[in-house]
Amino acid sequence: MSEREELMALRQRCTRSIGGHPPATAAAMLAAIPADTxxxxxxxxxxxxxxxxxxxxxxxxxxxxxxxxxxMGQQSVLRVHAxxxxxxxxxxxxxxxxxxxxxxxxxxxxxxxxxxxxxxDRLITMDDLSAVAEPPAALLLELPQRDIGGQQPExxxxxxxxxxxxxxxxxxxxxxARLWESSAGYGRSPAEISAVFxxxxxxxxxxxxxxxxCCVAGPADVIEQVREWRKRMGGTLxxxxxxxxxxxxxxxxxxxxxxxxxxxxxxxxxxxSGIPGITVIPDPPQVPMMHLLLxxxxxxxxxxxxxxxxxxxxxxxxxxxxxxDPAVQRLELSVGDATLEFTPAEIAGIFARLxxx
Numbered sequence: 001m002s003e004r005e006e007l008m009a010l011r012q013r014c015t016r017s018i019g020g021h022p023p024a025t026a027a028a029m030l031a032a033i034p035a036d037t038x039x040x041x042x043x044x045x046x047x048x049x050x051x052x053x054x055x056x057x058x059x060x061x062x063x064x065x066x067x068x069x070x071x072m073g074q075q076s077v078l079r080v081h082a083x084x085x086x087x088x089x090x091x092x093x094x095x096x097x098x099x100x101x102x103x104x105x106x107x108x109x110x111x112x113x114x115x116x117x118x119x120x121d122r123l124i125t126m127d128d129l130s131a132v133a134e135p136p137a138a139l140l141l142e143l144p145q146r147d148i149g150g151q152q153p154e155x156x157x158x159x160x161x162x163x164x165x166x167x168x169x170x171x172x173x174x175x176x177a178r179l180w181e182s183s184a185g186y187g188r189s190p191a192e193i194s195a196v197f198x199x200x201x202x203x204x205x206x207x208x209x210x211x212x213x214c215c216v217a218g219p220a221d222v223i224e225q226v227r228e229w230r231k232r233m234g235g236t237l238x239x240x241x242x243x244x245x246x247x248x249x250x251x252x253x254x255x256x257x258x259x260x261x262x263x264x265x266x267x268x269x270x271x272x273s274g275i276p277g278i279t280v281i282p283d284p285p286q287v288p289m290m291h292l293l294l295x296x297x298x299x300x301x302x303x304x305x306x307x308x309x310x311x312x313x314x315x316x317x318x319x320x321x322x323x324x325d326p327a328v329q330r331l332e333l334s335v336g337d338a339t340l341e342f343t344p345a346e347i348a349g350i351f352a353r354l355x356x357x
Contacts, residue, residue, distance in 0.1 A: 007318055010309050017315040017338040018347055021209040029211060030242070032249055039241040043230070051244040054251065055215040059200055060191035063223035064215045066244055067235050070177060070203050071102050073216040076229035077199050078138055079110045080222055081171040087137035089113045091129070091165075094120045095147035096140060097175065109233075112137070123153050129164050139165035142175040143182040143193065146332075149281035149291035152182055162196050172196070177203040177214075178287065181334075184258035185287035198222075204247035207288070208254050209336065211246035257337070261288035264344070265335040271348035277355050288335040294320065295328050296355045304354045316350060 014023055040046035043066060052064040067073035082088055094116040098106050106112040118128035123145060144150040162172040174197040183190045194200045199218035204210040216226055230236060265285045272278050277295035294301060298320065305318035320329035
């Protein structure tokens with residue numbers, strides 16, 4: 001068993017978690033699926049169609065297509081945008097998920113050309129976009145930008161960036177893996193945010209905490225082509241109903257809570273900022289997530305997180321990322337139902353212990 005597998009097994013034995021939603025078992029996840037769920041057939045009909053209709057309602061888009069993964073969904077829709085414009089270039093942030101975590105599949109499978117704009121440690125600006133001379137097929141914007149702590153641009157800046165893309169004949173696509181968090185941060189509904197973009201991708205297993213899966217929403221003609229690419233890429237499994245039913249069940253339960261998650265994130269950040277050796281990014285959080293720079297050697301932090309899990313049954317993720325300074329680790333903290341079980345002061349106390357303070 002690898003170290004990661006060992007740690008994940010330890011997580012399943014924990015009863016509480018300071019991040020995200022409570023640890024879930026396979027039995028609990030499956031038990032939450034309604035007994036009267038109507039199964040789909042290769043992605044057609046049943047609860048899959050019901051979920052797609054609900055996403056159309058939530059996002060204000062005429063059509064939506066369920067996918068088993070966001071990797072597949074976003075590649076599909078970007079391919080459609082590129083083919084429609086006979087262009088191959090997609091502009092995105094240097095830390096874009098497509099470029100960082102998908103083995104350049106957009107290039108290897110679809111012949112698209114990625115064009116990063118801006119710098120890794122800050123949001124894209126209009127100056128960054130204005131420096132791009134080649135005509136793009138699409139501008140992809142992620143809200144919020146996960147890899148820099150969940151930051152997102154001012155609303156007027158966001159609209160101006162989308163207008164820039166449209167003025168150049170490009171599509172504007174939203175990587176809304178955490179659109180639900182973004183909605184709380186902007187104080188605007190998912191439909192208001194989605195209306196700015198031509199197409200939108202939303203995830204169900206992250207902030208919602210459902211089984212894996214996502215939807216891509218947009219104009220009917222675009223989504224029909226997306227469905228064809230989904231089939232070509234192997235996404236029309238014989239039955240997608242467990243994943244779709246999980247999402248449809250948890251959406252109405254969790255969506256109303258995101259403003260509360262945001263309030264809790266900001267109160268927690270205020271407590272954490274007072275601990276020597278912790279830097280909150282951004283401070284205050286803009287959405288119900290943040291990154292923490294922890295001044296502690298990785299080995300010491302992992303050992304402390306493991307002890308906390310073994311002795312108290314509390315999961316504080318040991319999966320931190322390195323920084324240019326070996327003595328500083330970067331940790332992502334997302335706020336969900338599990339986080340709400342702790343007061344901000346309790347969370348600060350846990351991190352003080354993890355850092356040996």
